[in-house]
Amino acid sequence: MLIEERQNYILTQINLHNKVHTSDLCNELNVSLDTIRRDLTDLEKIGKLVKVHGGAISKSFHYPFQQPAVYAQENKKEIAKKTLELIEDGMNILTGGGTIMLELARMIPENLKGTFFTISPLVALEVAQRSSIDVILISGKLARNSYICTGPSVIRQLSEIRVDLCLLGTNSISSTEGLTDTDWDVVQVKKEMIKRANKLAVMSIAEKLGAIQNLTVCDLNDVDYLITELNPEDPELSKYSKVNKIK
Amino acid sequence: MLIEERQNYILTQINLHNKVHTSDLCNELNVSLDTIRRDLTDLEKIGKLVKVHGGAISKSFHYPFQQPAVYAQENKKEIAKKTLELIEDGMNILTGGGTIMLELARMIPENLKGTFFTISPLVALEVAQRSSIDVILISGKLARNSYICTGPSVIRQLSEIRVDLCLLGTNSISSTEGLTDTDWDVVQVKKEMIKRANKLAVMSIAEKLGAIQNLTVCDLNDVDYLITELNPEDPELSKYSKVNKIK
């Protein structure tokens, strides 16, 4: 068997399973461990995979390891910072929950005036704690895991308010399907939130661009601002031109 | 299984549930506790999560409220313990806020069934986090110092529910004036809470017995249980015999 064949086989396996074990390969290819190791070293050198103890993993699979959590956190802060520019004194703002919203809440300047409506107790506490803004918590059943309030009571209370700006984090936004989500209760609430606001800003890390879930929240046309950590000119964002303004 | 796979699994679980238990992971992944601990330490080092006793939590949900040293915490725990005895499976319970309520929330057994209505987001989060109880947050304007919700919207929502037991912490309870408080908004809410419950339990540290504030919440006759850290036979409590039961 040619070296090339062997290395192609390894790459195929990586693409298939996102990982390979050195020992498996050595059985499947009938060569010694050392040979496999040398192959992996070569392939790593030309950037086709990442070696790890016991084998190797695909580069894309590896990506969420080294970079994200730290970086996603940084990205989220970047997004929060951009979003903050939309907020002015005296505004009525309605917010959802999620990690980006929490980052935003932590950045709100102490002297900002205005009213924050939110369905997230975490955001409510965070904002109330560090600013002089009025915080109105929209209540209802507390969803486990996401820690936001949902249910008919939330919808009813939302129907009674009117705000300048609605800030939503999102699980998935795609150029064809718009905003989508998985949880029915959450979708109902988000729909109502959007209805109650003059402007809608959607915050999303680039990683989630293109993702599609089962339930539709709203069309891209309804989105006034799309805020990501990317440069607005980034080609990844070109598909989202239906959105009023990309930040 | 590769280390990277294992750590990726842990991160997935964290993103999904916002928390993981060391022992769960060790079962699910079939490795020793030590290995999981080492993984968690690694992941914490690169900022992917925050280790806590018993497991780890998502960085973004890192509980933002480090509670200030709670005054008379031992006594409050004792009171919370006694109060817990009033709670049975399947009950509808309505609670206020305050440090004693938080202690109680932390003691709620994981397997308790029932519904918790509360005007305190902190209590709501605490209960939702550590039990399978349904948590309904009664919302409104978030009062800055007490972190509880007040206002007409709270009153209206309260008027629509009916619960078995209302749990209130109190600032002041006296044998002549009953429950009293200083904040008008808070008093309105407490009055409505009491109205909506079949039984009322008042929790108070002995130190506050005898204190009187300007605004009346309710009469001693309305109190079904008075719970303090003292022995029910304690002479200090003899003046409060109007209360149905002293614990």
Added chain:
DNA sequence: AAATAAAACGCAATAAACTGCAAATCTTCA
């Protein structure tokens, strides 16, 4: 204050990776 559970620490066993070397195989050119 005692009992319990979890975490930290050091240690040893095992598995994997690395190193240098020699044998086997392949290239290339007379």
Added chain:
DNA sequence: TGAAGATTTGCAGTTTATTGCGTTTTATTT
């Protein structure tokens, strides 16, 4: 064709990584 040189391979010895276990320390609960 066949021999020098280069490449590839497998092997033995050494180094490094990973893991589980017993013990001690620290947290948490009663």
